Amino acid sequence: MKAEPACPEPPSAASGGPVSHAISRAARLHRIAAGRLLRDLGLYPGQEFVMMHLWDAGPVRQSELIKAVGLDPSTVTKMLQRLEQAGHVRRCPDPADRRAALVEATGASCGLKTQVEQAWRQLEETTLAGLDEHEREELLRLLGRVEGNLCPQAREEHEEAADAADAACVAEV
Amino acid sequence: MKAEPACPEPPSAASGGPVSHAISRAARLHRIAAGRLLRDLGLYPGQEFVMMHLWDAGPVRQSELIKAVGLDPSTVTKMLQRLEQAGHVRRCPDPADRRAALVEATGASCGLKTQVEQAWRQLEETTLAGLDEHEREELLRLLGRVEGNLCPQAREEHEEAADAADAACVAEV
DNA sequence: GCGCATTACTTGGCCGACCAAGGTAAAGTT
């Protein structure tokens, strides 16, 4: 055995935001689990989203892909470079717009599609084991709300209310 | 305006696992939001967990810290190197065990504590805006279940049932 | 037609995070 995620027990310091902590941790474990399943397929966690979109959208402009997965453009660029090098993806310049690039999944990646979907279903089931249909829907609904709360670009008003003096601090000998 | 996370609308391809998708996306947005708040404090997302533990646990062995945050040892090592260089953390060899290292937050980092807690509270509130107390508890409970499902080290039986032939695939001209 | 903003992507840099492999010191065995 190696690192053993180990499920760091009830987080002593859930002090500030218990839900925030829970989100981070659950997501990390989820990503690791996804990574394990994907690894055997030759994909790295994160790439599934790109491939999935390409598989069921066909050739698309890179900009559209970026919008679809919601990642930073630079992230997608690098990911595509690696996916291309791995043979999962092909890119060619858009004849209609010379600054744009068209991206599509290669035929070779086709076989992966089924496997990735299978893995993804398995991950879903593992993740939600022991939850009934109602709970799953509720979780989905709540996560949707969270997503909605977090993404609105309008987050200008930072509301800096930093006033409280610093309390006693241990450490520092 | 720059990238604008943009909240990529109802994910066309939520096909396989809707909840898994929701977790990934919500977590990513959450992390970005955390990053924005933390950035002004001179911390990078992820480091908060380490600092929080150090603040309310005092000097600890690195191994204990690793167990507490549940990250890979190498991740913590590098993070500590950066935190040390930034002056947030101090490390010294454990006199009782020469292979171990003791870690503690520096006095300078003390002022940060309050601010981080404040930021973390704000993040929690932003994340959960519009959810009543019952919904928050429910979300926390469900995330806890997910965490439990995902972390059990016993994930030996991979259950490879890859049999279905690959379906039709578009792309590839 | 010319200049300027927009759009589309790339490059470089930095971090968190993983895995794999290594080195050293303590604990357990024989």
Add this chain to the structure above:
DNA sequence: AACTTTACCTTGGTCGGCCAAGTAATGCGC
């Protein structure tokens, strides 16, 4: 006492992911 295992940490490499800045082509106003 010598050997083996285990624990603790580090190094190196690779990825996803962000930001900031840069390049190139398009479109718009004039």
